[in-house]
Amino acid sequence: MAGKKYSKYFLNELPEAIRKKGFGRMPSMVAFTDADILEGSKYFSVMIMGEEATKMGGHGPHTHKDPELLVALGTDMNNPKDLGADMEMCMGPEMESHIVTESTMIWIPANFIHAPFRILKSRRPFLFIQCQYASKLTETSLKKLIAEDQRDKMIFIDADGKQKD
Secondary structure: OOOOOOHHHOHHHOOHHHHOOHHHHOOOEEEEEOOOOOOOOOEEEEEEEOHHHHHOOOEOOEEOOOOEEEEEEOOOOOOOOEEEEEEEEEEOOOOEEEEEEEOEEEEEOOOOOEEEEEEEEEOOOEEEEEEEOOOOOEEEEOHHHOOHHHHOOOEOOOEEOOOOO
């Protein structure tokens, strides 16, 4: 369908060089967009998480300038509420731990401290969706909230929303 009048609104029809910009290059990324890929778009990503995600130390604590909605969706058609994984999301400056085992939506207000986010166990792959109410990802890492010996095991991102790639 490439070349049709509205093809630009179907991400799978965009040239790979455009689709795979920025965070879209990550191997586990199923779909990704922001204002650099589709004019007027907000930051939106869909990743598939499985056993390989349990080997990473997780995504370190951080804040965003804008609100964010996170969605973890199970892939068992007979029991879609079952996430198929044990996922930890810590919330607030005290890093209150929440273990998620069911398909769940998590609302993150602007400037709210959240994470570490970790996949503790994986029984089958699940989809993880991140929707930030901004045209580009903004993120301020908070490494100081993690013990120094754990920092190298986690992913930390600092993005001001002005990055081009």
